[in-house]
Amino acid sequence: MQKLINDPQHLVAEMLDGILLAHPDQLRSLGDVHSIVRADAPVPGKVGIVTGGGSGHLPLFLGYVGDGLLDGVAVGDVFASPTSEQILEVTREVDSGAGVLYLYGNYGGDLMNFDLGGELAELEGHVVKTVVGRDDVASAPKGEEEYRRGIAGLFLLYKVAGAKAATGANLDEVVATTERAAAALRSYGVGLSPMILPAVGRPTFEMPAGQMEIGMGIHGEQGIGREALGTADDVADTLLDGILADIDIRQGSRVAVLVNGLGATPAEELYVLYRRVHRSLAARDITIHRRWVGEYVTSLEMAGASLSILVLDDELTQLVDAPVRTPFFEQS
Amino acid sequence: MQKLINDPQHLVAEMLDGILLAHPDQLRSLGDVHSIVRADAPVPGKVGIVTGGGSGHLPLFLGYVGDGLLDGVAVGDVFASPTSEQILEVTREVDSGAGVLYLYGNYGGDLMNFDLGGELAELEGHVVKTVVGRDDVASAPKGEEEYRRGIAGLFLLYKVAGAKAATGANLDEVVATTERAAAALRSYGVGLSPMILPAVGRPTFEMPAGQMEIGMGIHGEQGIGREALGTADDVADTLLDGILADIDIRQGSRVAVLVNGLGATPAEELYVLYRRVHRSLAARDITIHRRWVGEYVTSLEMAGASLSILVLDDELTQLVDAPVRTPFFEQS
Numbered sequence: 001m002q003k004l005i006n007d008p009q010h011l012v013a014e015m016l017d018g019i020l021l022a023h024p025d026q027l028r029s030l031g032d033v034h035s036i037v038r039a040d041a042p043v044p045g046k047v048g049i050v051t052g053g054g055s056g057h058l059p060l061f062l063g064y065v066g067d068g069l070l071d072g073v074a075v076g077d078v079f080a081s082p083t084s085e086q087i088l089e090v091t092r093e094v095d096s097g098a099g100v101l102y103l104y105g106n107y108g109g110d111l112m113n114f115d116l117g118g119e120l121a122e123l124e125g126h127v128v129k130t131v132v133g134r135d136d137v138a139s140a141p142k143g144e145e146e147y148r149r150g151i152a153g154l155f156l157l158y159k160v161a162g163a164k165a166a167t168g169a170n171l172d173e174v175v176a177t178t179e180r181a182a183a184a185l186r187s188y189g190v191g192l193s194p195m196i197l198p199a200v201g202r203p204t205f206e207m208p209a210g211q212m213e214i215g216m217g218i219h220g221e222q223g224i225g226r227e228a229l230g231t232a233d234d235v236a237d238t239l240l241d242g243i244l245a246d247i248d249i250r251q252g253s254r255v256a257v258l259v260n261g262l263g264a265t266p267a268e269e270l271y272v273l274y275r276r277v278h279r280s281l282a283a284r285d286i287t288i289h290r291r292w293v294g295e296y297v298t299s300l301e302m303a304g305a306s307l308s309i310l311v312l313d314d315e316l317t318q319l320v321d322a323p324v325r326t327p328f329f330e331q332s
Numbered sequence: 333m334q335k336l337i338n339d340p341q342h343l344v345a346e347m348l349d350g351i352l353l354a355h356p357d358q359l360r361s362l363g364d365v366h367s368i369v370r371a372d373a374p375v376p377g378k379v380g381i382v383t384g385g386g387s388g389h390l391p392l393f394l395g396y397v398g399d400g401l402l403d404g405v406a407v408g409d410v411f412a413s414p415t416s417e418q419i420l421e422v423t424r425e426v427d428s429g430a431g432v433l434y435l436y437g438n439y440g441g442d443l444m445n446f447d448l449g450g451e452l453a454e455l456e457g458h459v460v461k462t463v464v465g466r467d468d469v470a471s472a473p474k475g476e477e478e479y480r481r482g483i484a485g486l487f488l489l490y491k492v493a494g495a496k497a498a499t500g501a502n503l504d505e506v507v508a509t510t511e512r513a514a515a516a517l518r519s520y521g522v523g524l525s526p527m528i529l530p531a532v533g534r535p536t537f538e539m540p541a542g543q544m545e546i547g548m549g550i551h552g553e554q555g556i557g558r559e560a561l562g563t564a565d566d567v568a569d570t571l572l573d574g575i576l577a578d579i580d581i582r583q584g585s586r587v588a589v590l591v592n593g594l595g596a597t598p599a600e601e602l603y604v605l606y607r608r609v610h611r612s613l614a615a616r617d618i619t620i621h622r623r624w625v626g627e628y629v630t631s632l633e634m635a636g637a638s639l640s641i642l643v644l645d646d647e648l649t650q651l652v653d654a655p656v657r658t659p660f661f662e663q664s
Contacts, residue, residue: 001541002524002525002539002541002544002561002635003524003597003601004522004524004564004567004597004601004602004604004605004637005563005564005601005604006563006564006565006604007563011600011604012600014564014603014604014607015600015601015603015604015607017607018603018604018605018606018607018610018625019603021606021607021610021611022603022606022610022623022625055600056598056600058598058599058600058603059599063599190336192334192335192336193334207334209333209334212334229334231337231338231339232336232337232338232346233338235336263596263598264595264596264633264635265335265336265633266388266390266595266630266632266633267390267391267395267627267630267660268343268344268347268387268388268390268632269335269336269337269347270336271346271347271350271351271354271390272336272337272338272343272346272347272350273336273350274350274353274354275346275347275349275350275353278350278353278354279353291354293350293354294660295599295627298598298599300598300600301596301597301598301635303334303596303633305336325664328599328626330662330663330664331662332657332662332664
């Protein structure tokens with residue numbers, strides 16, 4: 001197992017220790033080192049944004065805690081949900097009195113634990129609302145969106161929710177805007193190689209050379225199927241066509257685009273994908289108002305990439321442009 | 333070959349096209365798409381900082397063009413030097429009249445072409461000086477520093493030179509400060525898996541499971557030797573000890589640290605390395621004033637990491653803290 005780790009059982013705790021040592025001005029842990037909030041939480045008068053999920057996806061989740069994005073994170077073990085106790089602890093710490101938005105991806109364990117954590121928090125007087133990311137078009141067909149997984153598009157929901165909360169909007173307003181963004185967001189990805197779970201020590205699935213999995217999830221979940229690995233332009237077309245078939249984007253629209261690398265795919269390749277997406281959208285008279293190209297939501301050392309598209313209205317345009325300052329990501 | 337590319341012969345041109353489409357407000361190409369400068373070049377009164385080298389190392393080089401870092405880049409093919417004509421073309425475009433610093437890594441082809449490009453530029457009346465990065469302690473023994481390769485520490489030299497030039501310092505001052513930083517900088521890395529050159533289609537070397545190459549260069553160059561892959565803490569100790577044996581760092585010193593991922597190594601692992609380095613330096617009464625942990629200088633999809641340490645004085649401290657705004661990196 002070609003990994004720079006110590007005992008796999010301590011990987012997450014050691015990683016968190018390293019992140020806290022590196023970013024003490026921005027992050028602090030609560031009683032449990034797996035429960036982490038922005039150093040200045042709660043921010044007076046601001047709705048708190050809380051997320052969480054399994055480890056192995058950095059910068060998601062912890063790298064996005066800070067100005068303009070998230071207030072707190074409940075960190076699980078590799079690809080495992082955090083506990084409801086962690087979620088409660090983080091909620092207490094980030095609630096300024098303006099209420100808290102839970103914003104996370106659609107996975108069974110996360111749903112269960114965030115719902116339970118939220119119920120416990122409400123018993124203590126916190127007002128909590130939830131928006132769940134379901135951006136992966138490959139994970140369930142149109143009409144069954146409630147079964148879709150949340151993948152890289154979560155970053156765009158954080159961006160919108162974090163910027164909206166930073167304006168001083170109230171909880172209902174933050175929820176409404178984030179839900180509008182979630183409805184206007186789609187992602188679609190492709191996996192080219194497996195990841196290796198540190199505690200297991202071998203690849204989580206087999207991927208023959210020259211093949212790819214269309215629609216693979218960020219934990220190696222099966223997608224729509226295996227195909228021969230195409231050219232970058234072919235893959236970009238497949239991802240873009242899949243998204244455009246699923247969402248209404250009119251000519252003249254503005255969109256935000258994320259071309260996300262899953263881990264081992266070089267940035268050089270992501271820009272070749274971006275190039276095709278940019279030119280294909282331009283040919284359809286769709287303008288990319290803002291784009292991010294890089295590793296925003298990873299899956300350990302998996303090779304592959306995903307495309308996310310958020311259709312913008314005037315308010316969402318302002319929100320995606322708003323400044324951000326977090327340990328892993330700054331935007332001015 | 334599990335890569336998202338089209339024709340390997342067009343990879344670099346297509347990648348550059350993608351980068352230019354993504355960042356038109358920050359970058360523009362000259363006659364040759366492989367010669368790229370900041371969109372607002374030349375910056376009046378400012379010394380221009382020019383670099384270049386082979387592709388396959390993003391964010392190095394092109395991702396660092398912008399406020400507080402570089403003014404122009406001559407981009408070569410994958411792992412290949414740019415031409416002297418490109419270097420001349422970039423020099424012309426970024427020279428505001430304040431002169432130009434060539435700042436790049438110590439590789440034969442780059443030296444030859446930058447020297448020739450600089451001679452041609454001087455014939456046209458440009459004043460050009462050169463500082464070469466030689467931070468890799470594994471590539472030649474102490475006392476033979478002039479033979480050392482430039483690796484991830486180049487990012488720190490860009491940071492210092494770019495910040496110094498942004499203060500309005502003249503060319504001699506920028507050179508002197510950058511040379512002082514180069515003398516106070518060391519890097520040391522480890523490779524865990526090979527990269528695959530797109531035009532070749534197979535791994536550039538063999539790396540048996542459970543082994544690592546200590547001191548491997550960013551093009552897969554041989555280092556000090558193969559060893560059994562140790563724990564993250566063992567590797568961190570090896571890298572740190574190698575650097576501390578090579579440079580004078582007194583108790584009470586302040587340093588800047590870069591824990592750099594080469595491509596496939598997850599950020600989670602880089603933070604486990606950082607943790608050990610942080611605690612080991614603290615035990616020696618050495619303070620990490622600023623740190624960067626992530627992929628700053630890559631080697632396609634190679635797994636592995638490097639550690640770079642820059643010993644700070646008062647001026648270097650200010651310079652590493654200065655703000656940056658480039659396509660791949662922002663620091664506020």
